[in-house]
Amino acid sequence: MFDQLRNQYSLRCPTHDTTAWVSVSAFRRIRRLRGATSPAVFRVEFDCAACGDVHETLVSHDRLDWEPLGTESTETFMNLVTGRRELLATELVERATDQMRRGHWPWTFWCHPESAMRPGFPSSLRFVTPEHDHGDERVGVLVRCFSCERHTVNIVTRDHLDVPWHNDDHIAYVAQVFDGDRIAPEERFRHQLWDGPARAEWLDAG
């Protein structure tokens, strides 16, 4: 499950046989499992804060993309205004509706082939890795575009990935076509992220 108050999934650490709290920015590689369609299932590799290792686990599409929005959460919280315990989902549904009405998405990424910001989801990510050049604050991701399915390397803050509806007001991206055919996609990703010559910046004009 995903905890909306800490913005982390609870996944399994097999080393300690315990729960590991995992942010999207701690994902390292996400692959769709071939064959599984209803629901789709993703193979997620993540950096485990509990033991320091990298683990692999299977996460269903619903859990990966929709649980972070919390609209079906059964958690409750103490509303300090009304002084009563209330369902967190009620708040989160209101927030989601309000955000969508204003044309916002829980996650957005720059699509270089289309030269546009596009909605995305945790399942749209293929690789995630810390971006050393800016300390640990920023992470490089390879994103498959939600609308055209082509790939772009984006460099975003951890919050941009970890906190649904939080969107950076500027996003760096690699202004180069992602060609994963001739060399392995992971190698291509790392090359574009670290040696890529053409880094550009999108600024929120709004």
Ligand SMILES: [Zn+2]
């Ligand atoms: Zn672990």
Ligand SMILES: [Zn+2]
């Ligand atoms: Zn570095």
Ligand SMILES: [Zn+2]
């Ligand atoms: Zn696109």
